[in-house]
Amino acid sequence: SQTIHQWPATLVQPVGSPLSLECTVEGTSNPNLYWYRQAAGRGLQLLFYSVGIGQISSEVPQNLSASRPQDRQFILSSKKLLLSDSGFYLCAWSRTGYGYTFGSGTRLTVV
């Protein structure tokens, strides 16, 4: 069966510090991968998606970047966090015939 792992679950980081959130998928190959963010009191915004290794598309200009070094690994990064980067980050994967599955999320608080 397919599973998606996302960590850490909770993170508190100071302004200006770097960020690395990791997401891995098991049990499938060549999935589409996604990073979404949910800011406090707001809906879900697609940040990045990837249809293959090294292929990253950005939906919204921002202080974040994404990378896909392996087929089933998707990383969200920042060199210097801003207060506005606080939120709930969700990784997801999809593949034709499998629908869309979300990870459990990372709650990031920038202080």
Place this chain on the structure above:
Amino acid sequence: GDSVTQMEGPVTLSEEAFLTINCTYTATGYPSLFWYVQYPGEGLQLLLKATKADDKGSNKGFEATYRKETTSFHLEKGSVQVSDSAVYFCALFRFQGAQKLVFGQGTRLTINP
């Protein structure tokens, strides 16, 4: 481009009340439509889905019908429980290309005993 609009929240109801959360969409072609639920402190779970016009998705007493003529996918439940308190997201999805989910802004539902 594609978009989804949900009714503004928060919505507060008493237990056993009837629930409707409105959702309308703008899209070309024939997207699939979904309702996701987010319980406090958790990620998103698929609640129900419909893949073509006039399909009715249902799960846990919730229902939604894909109405192409009104471009709507309203969520309903006949008798809500306290445990239904959560944030509900309507979304559309295309099985082409990057297969991006487009979400509505979410509706926070609180059920009082």
